[in-house]
Amino acid sequence: MTSLATFENGARAGGESPDVVISVRDLVVGFGDKIVMKGLDLEVYRGEVLGFVGGSGQGKSVLTRAILGLVPTRAGVIRVFGQDRDKLAPAERRALEQRWGVLFQNGALFSGLTVKQNIQMPMREMRDLSQGLMDELAMLKIELVGLAPDAADKFPSELSGGMVKRAALARALALDPELVFLDEPTSGLDPIGAAEFDELIGTLQKTLGLTVFMVTHDLDSLYSICDRVAALAEGRVIAAGPLETLLASDHPWLRAYFHGVRGGRLRAARAEQEDEEWKPAPTTR
Numbered sequence: 682m683t684s685l686a687t688f689e690n691g692a693r694a695g696g697e698s699p700d701v702v703i704s705v706r707d708l709v710v711g712f713g714d715k716i717v718m719k720g721l722d723l724e725v726y727r728g729e730v731l732g733f734v735g736g737s738g739q740g741k742s743v744l745t746r747a748i749l750g751l752v753p754t755r756a757g758v759i760r761v762f763g764q765d766r767d768k769l770a771p772a773e774r775r776a777l778e779q780r781w782g783v784l785f786q787n788g789a790l791f792s793g794l795t796v797k798q799n800i801q802m803p804m805r806e807m808r809d810l811s812q813g814l815m816d817e818l819a820m821l822k823i824e825l826v827g828l829a830p831d832a833a834d835k836f837p838s839e840l841s842g843g844m845v846k847r848a849a850l851a852r853a854l855a856l857d858p859e860l861v862f863l864d865e866p867t868s869g870l871d872p873i874g875a876a877e878f879d880e881l882i883g884t885l886q887k888t889l890g891l892t893v894f895m896v897t898h899d900l901d902s903l904y905s906i907c908d909r910v911a912a913l914a915e916g917r918v919i920a921a922g923p924l925e926t927l928l929a930s931d932h933p934w935l936r937a938y939f940h941g942v943r944g945g946r947l948r949a950a951r952a953e954q955e956d957e958e959w960k961p962a963p964t965t966r
């Protein structure tokens with residue numbers, strides 16, 4: 682994990698730097714009379730894993746889709762790699778979109794295509810490659826996410842939940858993105874599967890130098906792989922920084938989220954685990 686200083690409310694003193702991969706300023710998004718984002722600010726820094734948390738229905742997916750340009754915004758500016766997609770020509774926008782990959786909730790694989798064909802979909806749309814090269818690249822991605830080679834010719838219905846997530850991650854990595862959006866990547870996985878998937882994300886982030894924007898409800902993921910956590914409530918980012926900073930905050934929503942029954946149990950389990958890990962090794966005579 683990258684070590685980064687604390688940034689309250691996602692704001693960094695001294696303005697935007699080249700290390701800012703995503704910058705969201707005063708964002709307003711609504712549907713009819715319902716305003717979901719009420720002037721939201723957020724920054725995501727190069728090479729970090731940012732965990733994005735918030736109560737159900739608060740707008741985590743809407744923010745992700747707004748950054749991706751999939752929902753209209755009413756006000757504010759979103760810049761990705763310093764570029765405001767609203768100001769880009771179509772060709773520039775396509776070039777920008779090739780710099781990120783997305784793992785949607787539940788994988789969103791095409792059910793009528795095999796794993797290999799799913800992974801090749803973005804290559805087919807965005808690149809002009811021979812079938813032989815696309816086959817080689819798809820097999821590399823399959824290996825990268827820890828799937829067996831025989832998964833390539835399987836259809837999504839023949840895969841376990843964990844395999845679907847890995848296949849969807851392989852597709853998100855198809856174009857070698859610098860930035861990856863993950864929408865609740867561990868939802869639906871059992872604790873072992875979720876821990877393995879967290880480890881995979883952490884390893885890929887480090888080896889490929891990815892910047893990761895991860896929407897999650899999974900407190901374990903926040904502990905194990907996130908450099909910073911941003912919390913969404915009432916249409917704004919109410920805090921952003923290292924998890925320890927958010928855990929120490931007096932904000933009522935943060936206290937309820939992290940110190941509620943489930944959060945409290947998890948923190949106790951973590952503390953116990955850390956104690957075990959730090960026990961001195963037995964001395965030998």
Ligand SMILES: Nc1ncnc2c1ncn2[C@@H]1O[C@H](COP(=O)(O)OP(=O)(O)OP(=O)(O)O)[C@@H](O)[C@H]1O
Binds near residue numbers: 736
């Ligand atoms: N296309 C849409 N039209 C109308 N309302 C929408 C649309 N998309 C999202 N919403 C509303 O925006 C709000 C935020 O939804 P969103 O899916 O972003 O929540 P979330 O924080 O991701 O929730 P969860 O954790 O349950 O997935 C909800 O009230 C939802 O009903």
